[in-house]
Amino acid sequence: MSTVTSLKVLSEREDRYVEGHRLCAGCAEPIIARQILMATEKPVVVSNATGCFEVSSSIYPFTSWNVPWIHSAFENAAATISGVEAAYLSLKRQGKITEDIRFITFGGDGATYDIGFQAISGAIERGHRFMYVCLNNEAYMNTGIQRSGATSRGAQTTTCPAGTCIPGKREFPKDLTKIIIAHDLPYAAQASPHNYKDMIEKSAKGFEANGPAFLNVISPCPRGWRHDSAKTIEIAKLAVETCVWPLYEFERGEWRLTGESLRIAEGSRQKLPVSDWLKSQGRFGHLTKEKWKFVADEIQANVDSKWQELLRLCKH
Amino acid sequence: MEKVAMNGDQVIALAWKQIDPDVVAAYPITPQTIIVEAFSEYVADGLVNTEYVCAESEHSAMSMCIGASASGARTATATASAGLAFMWEMLYIASGMRLPIVMAVANRALSGPINIHCDHSDAMGARDSGWIQIFGENVQEAYDNSIMAFRIAEHMDLRLPTMTCLDGFIVTHSLERFEPLPDEVVKKFVGPFKYKRSLLDVKNPTTFGPFDWTDFYFEHKYQQVDAMRHVIPVMEQVQDDFAKVSGRRYNIIEPYRLDDADYAVVAMGSTAGTLKDIVDELRAEGKKVGSIKLRLFRPFPAQELAKILQGLKGVAILDRAVSIGASGPLFPEVRSALYDAKDRPKLKNYIYGLGGRDIKPEELKHVYKQLIYNEGELVNFLGVRA
Incomplete structure (x- = not known):
């Protein structure tokens, strides 16, 4: 796998997603997408759910896409790519296409955890050969930072504001990666853009999984998370170091920790307190109040219990 | 074959x-x-x-x-x-x-x-x-x-x-x-x-x-x-x-026994077939009636339909759907198509067959009767218990 992530090799690959897009300064999404698209040399076809990433990359008559790309709606990117892959199989069988193409879908957490979940589940069950990448910024950022099924407990959004009675979102996020793994698909993983090597290696495995693959990538959003746009990568790293967002993969039935998460499990790296994560972002700012300290404690307890469960699954 | x-x-x-x-x-x-x-x-x-x-x-x-x-x-x-x-x-x-x-x-x-x-x-x-x-x-x-x-x-x-x-x-x-x-x-x-x-x-x-x-x-x-x-x-x-x-000829609008007719009923789908039988029966009784099967709804062939309908005395539009609060959806399109026609027929709308309710030959004969005697409302419901 080392050649896959050699910076020299990567720097020589063509850019598949290029300048001119209108994403915010400090947005993690273009960083993630560019790196993932470098993980294969095979031609790729991309489908995209409605969201920040879609709307910012394809404002007619401009496009940031140097590869074939399709957007049709919000909740159906996995279904759209299913149809593309079906066409590919049919035309290839008939000898009308000769290239060996890889298929990839990008969707935000709203498109993935919430409105598009059915389409993803259906596409995985049917066994289409594609990799679904969730650009997880933990809320509906494109419409102005509303709560999603991926939003953290205690985070404030524009539909779960921190009020005097309710301290932001009341529920813990859905553990979507595990729900996807329950489909018993060939490959699934969690990744973070701060560890490009880990993310690209996982992407390469996903592209070659010979069946459905799923990559859930934490994607800091300076606007929605209320952090300095220069701190995006630092904050993504903090998510991993606090075990809020463990790096792991599920490959043909085997669970495996990777990157910093593996080192934390092995004891060669310190597991940081969740309070470091909470104080790095304005969306959790209200949790420093004495009144809401119990929420921060509950988040820490939840992270710990999920981490213990993951250690058990990964046989540590 | x-x-x-x-x-x-x-x-x-x-x-x-x-x-x-x-x-x-x-x-x-x-x-x-x-x-x-x-x-x-x-x-x-x-x-x-x-x-x-x-x-x-x-x-x-x-x-x-x-x-x-x-x-x-x-x-x-x-x-x-x-x-x-x-x-x-x-x-x-x-x-x-x-x-x-x-x-x-x-x-x-x-x-x-x-x-x-x-x-x-x-x-x-x-x-x-x-x-x-x-x-x-x-x-x-x-x-x-x-x-x-x-x-x-x-x-x-x-x-x-x-x-x-x-x-x-x-x-x-x-x-x-x-x-x-x-x-x-x-x-x-x-x-x-x-x-x-x-x-x-x-x-x-x-x-x-x-x-x-x-x-x-x-x-x-x-x-x-x-x-x-x-x-x-x-x-x-x-x-x-x-x-x-195939030897089978289709048209976007298919008139049936309309040449010398005074009254006609317009329908889409299977009811257009039933109508042909009714027309035959009424013709046998000497009534000058015909029917029209509309095959194309979108785009709506307004001019083509107006050409066929103008000059008739009365036309009933059968709608197997209802825009609740208005009329059947086909009716206003036909009515609008005829607005600029030289010789406009009287038009009536009949909503029928919702949820698979059978449309009976007597009911279709009733529609022709109402056309001929200028009875009924602008929008009518066939076969519904009020």
């Missing part, structure tokens, strides 16, 4: 088998189910090259059709009722992306209350979606429309998705003798699939489905409007070509 007995759903599956689309993505719903079941048997026996995808919902079925069609694949699907309603968002996207998807719609009432039987509420709900809408009367027409639809949708001047409607149960589940065409005739008639751009052309990457601001959306919508203006001549040409290979 020799006539065989099949139902309306089976003949659509047969037409697809003969056409051999590259992709079929569909979800089962009564009364469309037999189409996808019968077609899956052709797939299971290796009789087609089609990649057949069993979707997990109609929304995904249409989304897959969009992905497949954008990928340069000839694509077909079928649905009904709630399934079409669930596709609604994607119908507009399919037409907005100018993808020539062909879809059979087994017309069925919309919930609630839930009901599985025939009316046209489903298709009427999709009338503004930018799809060509063709209505068939019987099993033969369901088959013939399914073949012609590919030629119409895929015509390079149009590139518009096309739905062929057939009455749920009345046509979908009725066994009728019909005449199929030989496989090679169908294949030659439909021809190979052509496209301008394909998503799978990795050497010439194309961005499909970009975002339009206020500076382009209106123009792109207008292009759809403009393409729709070319449908009628294309459909007439396809019907002419079809007559040559």
Whole structure:
């Protein structure tokens, strides 16, 4: 796998997603997408759910896409790519296409955890050969930072504001990666853009999984998370170091920790307190109040219990 | 060819088998189910090259059709009722992306209350979606429309998705003798699939489905409007070509015994067939009546219809759907078409058969009687217990 992530090799690959897009300064999404698209040399076809990433990359008559790309709606990117892959199989069988193409879908957490979940589940069950990448910024950022099924407990959004009675979102996020793994698909993983090597290696495995693959990538959003746009990568790293967002993969039935998460499990790296994560972002700012300290404690307890469960699954 | 007995759903599956689309993505719903079941048997026996995808919902079925069609694949699907309603968002996207998807719609009432039987509420709900809408009367027409639809949708001047409607149960589940065409005739008639751009052309990457601001959306919508203006001549040409290979002549509007008629009734779907029998009976009694079968609803052939209807004394428009709070959906379109006509007939609207309620010969005779004696309201309901 080392050649896959050699910076020299990567720097020589063509850019598949290029300048001119209108994403915010400090947005993690273009960083993630560019790196993932470098993980294969095979031609790729991309489908995209409605969201920040879609709307910012394809404002007619401009496009940031140097590869074939399709957007049709919000909740159906996995279904759209299913149809593309079906066409590919049919035309290839008939000898009308000769290239060996890889298929990839990008969707935000709203498109993935919430409105598009059915389409993803259906596409995985049917066994289409594609990799679904969730650009997880933990809320509906494109419409102005509303709560999603991926939003953290205690985070404030524009539909779960921190009020005097309710301290932001009341529920813990859905553990979507595990729900996807329950489909018993060939490959699934969690990744973070701060560890490009880990993310690209996982992407390469996903592209070659010979069946459905799923990559859930934490994607800091300076606007929605209320952090300095220069701190995006630092904050993504903090998510991993606090075990809020463990790096792991599920490959043909085997669970495996990777990157910093593996080192934390092995004891060669310190597991940081969740309070470091909470104080790095304005969306959790209200949790420093004495009144809401119990929420921060509950988040820490939840992270710990999920981490213990993951250690058990990964046989540590 | 020799006539065989099949139902309306089976003949659509047969037409697809003969056409051999590259992709079929569909979800089962009564009364469309037999189409996808019968077609899956052709797939299971290796009789087609089609990649057949069993979707997990109609929304995904249409989304897959969009992905497949954008990928340069000839694509077909079928649905009904709630399934079409669930596709609604994607119908507009399919037409907005100018993808020539062909879809059979087994017309069925919309919930609630839930009901599985025939009316046209489903298709009427999709009338503004930018799809060509063709209505068939019987099993033969369901088959013939399914073949012609590919030629119409895929015509390079149009590139518009096309739905062929057939009455749920009345046509979908009725066994009728019909005449199929030989496989090679169908294949030659439909021809190979052509496209301008394909998503799978990795050497010439194309961005499909970009975002339009206020500076382009209106123009792109207008292009759809403009393409729709070319449908009628294309459909007439396809019907002419079809007559040559099949001996069966179709028109977008089909008048029956109208030449010297004073009164006529307009209908879409299977009721247009029943009307012909009623006309024959009333003609035998010396009444100067005729009927009109409307095969094309979108685009609406307003001028063509006005030419046929002007000069009549009275015309009743049968609607197997209702726009609650207004009238039947077909009625105002016909009325509007006649506004500038020289010699306008009196017009009445009859809403009938909702949720599969049988339309009886006596009820249709009653409509003619009311036309002749100028009775009834502007909007009337046939066979409903008030």
